[in-house]
Amino acid sequence: MVAVYSGVVHLTAGGDRFGEPLVFRGDQLCCKVSAADTNGTLCIYDTIRTKQSGPPLHYHHHQDEWFFVREGEFLFSGRR
Numbered sequence: 001m002v003a004v005y006s007g008v009v010h011l012t013a014g015g016d017r018f019g020e021p022l023v024f025r026g027d028q029l030c031c032k033v034s035a036a037d038t039n040g041t042l043c044i045y046d047t048i049r050t051k052q053s054g055p056p057l058h059y060h061h062h063q064d065e066w067f068f069v070r071e072g073e074f075l076f077s078g079r080r
Helices: none
Strands: 003-007 007-012 020-022 027-033 042-048
Touching: none
Parallel strands: none
Antiparallel strands: 003 007, 020 027, 027 042
């Protein structure tokens, strides 16, 4: 569920900024903060991974990217 109060968006657990979570390669991605909300400086997704998967190797020229892993293990590459 999405509720907007004076420019503030409140999302319930599992809620997506635009209504429905994105499903990509079998993974669910819920947009919590859109780059459009932050003038392109930040976006936040909450994802549920059901298999070993992740984004392809890529680089953000104008944004940092971080992950908060609550359960399981991830392998990261710091190469550019």
